[in-house]
Amino acid sequence: MNKILFLDTTLRDGEQTPGISLTKDEKLLIAKEVDTLGVDIIEAGAVAVSDGERSAIKDIVKEGLNAEICTYSRAIRSDIDYALDCNVDSIHLVVPTSELHMRKIGKNSEEVEDMVIESIKYAKDHGLIVELSGEDASRANLDNLIRLYKKGEEYKADRICLCDTVGILIPERTEEIFSKIKKEISIPIAIHAHDDFGLATANSIIALRNGASEVHVAINGLGERAGNTCLEEVSSALKFLYKEDIDIKMEKIYKVSRTVSKITGINVQPNKAIVGNNAFTHEAGIHVHGIAKDPSTYEPIKPELVGRERRIVLGKHTGRKSVEIALKGFGLEFSKEDLEEIFKRVKEIGDRGRRITDGDLLAIAENVLALSYRQRVRLIEYNVVTGNKIKSTASMILDIDDKEHIEADVGVGPVDAAINALRKTISEITDISLDEYHVDAISGGTDALVDVSVKLSRNGKSITTSGVDVDIIKASIDAVISGINRLLK
Template identity: 35%
Template sequence: MDTTLRDGEQTGGVSFMPHEKLQIAKALLRDVCVDRIEVASARVSEGEKKAVTSICGWASARGFINRVEVLGFVDHHVSIEWIISCGGKVINLLCKGSQKHCEQQLRKTPEEHIRNIIEEVEYAYARGLVTNVYLEDWSNGMKDSPEYVFALVEALRQTHVKRFMLPDTLGVLNPLTTVEYMRKMRRRFPDLHFDFHAHNDYNLAIANVSSAVLGGCNGIHTAVNGLGERAGNAPLSSVQAILKDHFGIKTGIDESKLYTMSLLVSSCSGIPVPQNMPIVGGHVFTQVAGVHADGDNKNGLYQNALMPERFGRHREYALGKNSGKANVLKNLEALGLELTPEETKRVTERVIELGDKKEVVTPEDLPYIIADVLKHDTMKETVKLESYLVTTAYGLKPSASLRIEIDGKSYETNATGDGQYDAFMHGLRDIYENRLHRPLPLLTDYAVSIPPGGQTDALVQTTITWELNGRTFRTRGLDADQTDAAIKATIKMLNSLG
């Protein structure tokens, strides 16, 4: 069960718009094919009600409605009626899984709390809702008051509760205590369905998920990119890979959609994915050390079961101070370039030299480096920017005028856009798509970096990621002006297309 839209939205600074929630819900159920999604907490806001209503409407029309769940509270049926008014069919009822929470937060006896829960469960059943229960603070409950936990579950097992969801609410478990507590629940209640909900406060969410599986749990809660309260939840992509590779468990997840799912949630949440995050991080399928690239040529000596193609990605070979000849050869091969051993050695030395200066070297830089090192026209520039003017003014759309030479012929155009660079790209697309009838790559990522220190005349490096016919590649430009740097990166892209 994925809880990106509920617990994931409890990440600091994250608030999804209703249309974003619908888009993410569609992708999770239809494309990634998770079993269930938890989409909201009841009674939060009118915006949340709009989001849940739209998700439930879409899910009902496609037969997914029983896979959409909403967190509700023991609140004299208010949450139940809220969920029903949105078109929901499943409530995840929040109960107290530790005696401490029951007595100190609710100020009720265990008997009173159990009686109130049963009233909600029976009312939900009468109103046609499926009920799961969260035992909030279950991990501390098992540590400090296990008999309270057992009495609570014993009372609720006689009702219409479908799933018992066991959260490590404060992230206090470790792998040993997780498997111990889960096995105690399984031995005591072998016929019940238990979900495990991990939190990552000690960076143990994934380890605890593995232990919960060993302990016999029936379901795992995840969030895309590990979003969630405080340090977050167990990441969907990592849980899927571990279940398949380490436990041999077959799920319905479409692994090839996990990366695009990660990008979508990152874009909507505004929370960037760490470059080294397993499965979905920008650098996790990049070989940096030359010896690793060499090993890939020798029966995949430095590869494991996490092949990039499995997740809709591809292997890259970094260029920098740790590059060896094998890295350079791999990139030359991808670009369709062939050099002699001596030429390759000289190019490798230049790449290492640039890396020592902390310069970023992309594969698309290689033809320029080759031309510079070998002092001949290895990189033939078929596209030359002759002149351009970009302007912006208050109250007017930014505009661009440009003249560009393509295969020896000059073209001029004018265009407007939402920004100076956008206006430039609109002009470029007019020339390429309307006059030359050539496709232009789709811009999929745009990153700007500047040196620390805050000088306004510092050089700006703009790195742009492009996609064309399933091929993804990057080009970069360096200039004191961000727009000029982006334009330089764009001209590199055009020349790399040939």
């Protein structure tokens, strides 16, 4: 393959994910994070959407990022004028190319061609880079599509793009289409794939191997319906499987994925490739035994290459080796008999359908090994006030080393406020980072028991603990205080 360009569309197509609506500041933060990955082009939004969207695009342009800043534009002069006003580097000029999509705007192929010519001429006259994109191109007549692309090339478009708008391409057809386009077009060709049938990554790679030199991607595969091609999947496959020399900074992928997930509120599914929580997590005994001898036994790449860490978790399928590794990780010394008893108790909990946190394991081990530790932090009382127009406020009274400490703080909701107040209260003795937060309802109804699990870290050491209560705020506080006490041991 030639040099591969990455166009990240998280802020445009990704924001069209149902339920996502980003503020100006959130869009800027994501743009800055994506830029650290080394992508070549950032599609910052669609200029015709709103005044707020244009304001956000302007802020991104002013940030002076390394990536080319692009905006989605229809073949309408007003869109191009908006793009010029935003001072972007390029436009992603999208026009319908299938009969179905041309009927949507009441145009035929000749009329669309005229729109393209006029728009490209106007954009180029005003100094814009133009990427001409065929909407629903995977269902267009291929000869007509190539004719349109040739017109784009004739009028000095810089790149062309084929959009598989509803994700119906299969790899064999992708190879056929891109091979034919490559024979007819000399400017760079891009693939914009959707994942409706789970083939976006495969189709994108096939396109790159058959003439394309640019791929459109989104962090965590965000996008309409089933989403867009995942940046993390395509880049990892190219780098580690096809041994391509790409500019993406792979070690930053997980951090950016987590940031985007946190900002958008869209959680990554646990079994998601590369960035899912389970991607480098092992529970089954035979797997952990193999990992202990040689990580490549059950891992295709080292987790550090994509900014991850290997995790050994305990549960129903846990083997003795998993328990042994976990206990040694806590610096505990134990005999074979101790290990056997701890292993037995872990299995009993796993058989009851419970996941076993670090805190659970330590509690079991402390019981078996007759260990004890002083709980330096205890909850005395808390109070939370929330409303629908102001931030929630929480006050907290803790017993820390036998002295009462009282603090208050605010948050976007009652749980956030309570955790912020808790962290503020203990800030005098230590700084604790809340890295992960997860809640499950154990039973049904409005009075359901909830199980809150958290991952906390301090001075490079991390621990997972949980709290169970009918009150999600209390369960959250219990989980965090449990972790704090164990990290302070």
